[in-house]
Amino acid sequence: MTPLHYYLIFAALLFSVGLAGALMRRNAILVLIGIELMLNAANLNFIAFWRYSPTANELVGLMFVLFSIGIAAAEAAVGLAIIISIYRHHRSTQLQHVDRLKG
Amino acid sequence: MNYMELLGALAPEAIVVLTALVALAVDLLVLRQAPQNARQVVAVSITAVGILAAIIALSVAAPSPPWMDGLLINHSTTAFLKQTLLVLALVAGILSIQSRFTQHTGEYVTLLLLSTVGMMLLVSSDNLLLMFVALELTSLPLYVLTAFNKESPSSSEASLKYFLIGSLSAACLLFGISLLYGLSGGITWTQLATTLRAGSEPIVYLALILTLIGFAFKVAAAPFHLWAPDVYQGAPTPVAAFIASGSKIASFYMFARIFMAALPGTAGSAAWSGATPGWVPLVAALAVVSMILGNVAAIAQRSVKRLLAYSAIGHAGYALLAILSNTEQGMGSLLYYVVTYAVTAMGAFAVVNVIERDVQAPNGESLTDFAGLSRRSPLLSLCLLVFVLSLAGIPPLAGFFGKFYIFIATAQSGTSQGLIWLVMLAIGTSAISLYYYLQILKQVYVVESVGQPTPVQLRPAESACIVAMACTVLILGCAPNWLINRFSPNSTEVRRAGVITKPSTTLELAAEIHPRITAPLGTATGLVQKRPQFETTTANAQ
Amino acid sequence: MPTLPDLLFYALAGFTLLFGFLCVANPFSRNPVTSAMFLVLTIISMAGLFVLLQAFFLAAVQVLVYAGAVMVLFLFVIMLLDIKEEERRRLNKAALGIGGVAVLAIAGLLVRALVQATPLASAAGQRAEGSTKPLGRLLFTEYLLPFEILSVLLLVAMVGVILLSKKEMK
DSSP states (O other): OOOHHHHHHHHHHHHHHHHHHHHHOOBHHHHHHHHHHHHHHHHHHHHHHHHHSTTGGGOHHHHHHHHHHHHHHHHHHHHHHHHHHHHHHHSOOBGGGOOOOOO | OOHHHHHHHTHHHHHHHHHHHHHHHIIIIISTTSOHHHHHHHHHHHHHHHHHHHHHHHHHOOOOOGGGTTTBOOOHHHHHHHHHHHHHHHHHHHHTTTOOSOSOHHHHHHHHHHHHHHHHHHHHBOBHHHHHHHHHHHHHHHHHHHTOOTTOHHHHHHHHHHHHHHHHHHHHHHHHHHHHHHHHSOOBHHHHHHHOOOOSOHHHHHHHHHHHHHHHHHTTOTTSOTHHHHHHHHSOHHHHHHHHHHHHHHHHHHHHHIIIIIOGGGOOBOOSSSOBSSHHHHHHHHHHHHHHHHHHHHHTOOSHHHHHHHHHHHHHHHHHHHHHHOSHHHHHHHHHHHHHHHHHHHHHHHHHHHHHHHHTOTTOOOGGGGTTHHHHOHHHHHHHHHHHHHHHTOTTSHHHHHHHHHHHHHHHHSGGGTTHHHHHHHHHHHHHHHHHHHHHHHHHHTSOOSSSOOOOOOOHHHHHHHHHHHHHHHHHHHOHHHHHHHHTTTOTHHHHTTOOOOOOOHHHHHHHHOHHHHHHHHHHHHHHHHOGGGHHHHHHHO | OOOHHHHHHHHHHHHHHHHHHHHHOOSSOOOHHHHHHHHHHHHHHHHHHHHHTTOHHHHHHIIIIIIIIIHHHHHHHHHHTTOOSOOOOOSOHHHHHHHHHHHHHHHHHHHHHHHHSOOOSOSOOTTOOOOHHHHHHHHTTTTHHHHHHHHHHHHHHHHHHHHHHSOOOO
């Protein structure tokens, strides 16, 4: 069986890719996509830990992923609605155009 | 697992959820065509009834039975915190009457109440899953509420920043939680506390850092504060007030709980000489950056809401000191501090709300809008004086005792006063903060207003709230014992998870400094010893 | 000699990382729709990894909820707002470079920490299976409370989304 470390290292790499996307892209929707990748990496961690844990019968890791997917869906919906309302005002989803508040 | 018992333990939360649904249904089904003002009054009245019922339910609620450990914890401290949260939510509701930021009163009240439910569950949660779900239930309605003023571009901009930074840090938190779960094999505080130890494994610190990022965002500690000034300025003022008060209480309590109760083995030390790795030095770094950045950046602000935001960052720095003291005394001082701070901040925002309505500035108020306020409304300026001086930490107001307890708890906690340097820094930055707080008061009391001073329009419910909050700040300052007594004996969370706290040598020091301080701490220790179930742990500690 | 699951792991992990990378930084297209489509591919190969880890139900949920519902929402919004190519950014190469180095450093730290960690858990219990029945049972007993809170959370999302995306009638 593939060692646990491989999964964890892979999840860490995916998390970093998502973080890079979230920090470096300038389009709000792409930032949101980066955040989804980070959440997915965390989910993979949970499942890998669950699979390799001595108390796997308790299904704790799986339950966490189930809830995290639900939360991510709700969060994405709210985020996209906020992006729509931004678009109404600024006619753009580029973050550099959204800079009224400063100081 | 007994469903009825679970419902009984969660009756207050259930009442608040029901209230939210009723308010939404009444507003959308019955009052569709009614005038805006009537809808607001009805919605807030329903809220008031529901919140009152929930507060009563909380005051008669029994502590949670042992089988709920690992899921929920209810005791008198959580009940008091929840009552405070409910009162703050009610005030945020009352402040929104007659404000023109939205037509959708039903939705406003619903989201406000559901966010409060999230905070109440956050205060009670006893495992990582419930904590994460409750944290999201707290945050999501606040993101939407921030964008509530659909005519204002700043409102949606603030919301976008709040949302993006918030979900970024939530993703970091979730990754940190996944590592904590993997390292300990469980998600309850007890499982975490018994398995996680600071060792040579860097992965433990990684998990700590990621978890810390999530909470540092929630409490607006620098350098994760970037959303705070924009949200405070762009959000509708009642919403900003609720974010600054209610969300702070719940997040700080959970912040302290997870690190003190669940991760005691990985604390480390932040002593000036001989720091060891762990979460304490990380929190110390956050506290130092927050205190300096918050208080220095506040000086340059022209908008009072932005100024309050930077001052909130500074205050978060002081509150972090209480967390890193990592003692039961620190927990008590933290709760006293955040509760009094929340009431004060809510009061200050309430005054700003009145002024904002009065000047009708489209992009929020500025410092000069407060010019000559003492002529225009002596009552309002007196209340603002109380709030601002309490934020600055002037005795005998509540803010002074909050800082005082925290500084004592911090100075006491490290071995051989190793944390004194942090206290020194905190006192220094408090002195800086006096400058910008006095700037506000200078506008109110010294500078003349432009043109003829016209009296400020105040509504009875609103002014009653403001005066009540000012009185609370004053009374809590004159009689801090009442509040600190509520927290000291009952911050048993730390003990339940098997943490051994240091013996309290504070009593002697406190007695030298201020005879009145001794009383609460003395009774606290006394109460602890009266309770049989804690005798063993107390004995261990000494 | 690597076994079949090992090979599948390498393949799926490689695909996920590749698609994930393409979805945040595609050198060929700066169109958000392309990014969203690559996110779908990322999520589907993640579901493959879930299957390898014997979390069958979650693999299905991952495809249904993420690739099905959430991604449709993304595409819907991208097309509704008619977002064209993301603007080319002038200069700001420095910020990009610093960001890239920072993220690489974070990734390096993460991986180093994981490599150094002593074996975290014992070998997998082969009995454990993420089948649907025990999950469902737990959801309505031990995890009932978070489940109910999640339903309140979805209510919040519903109210919030309707409120924010509806046009105001004057």
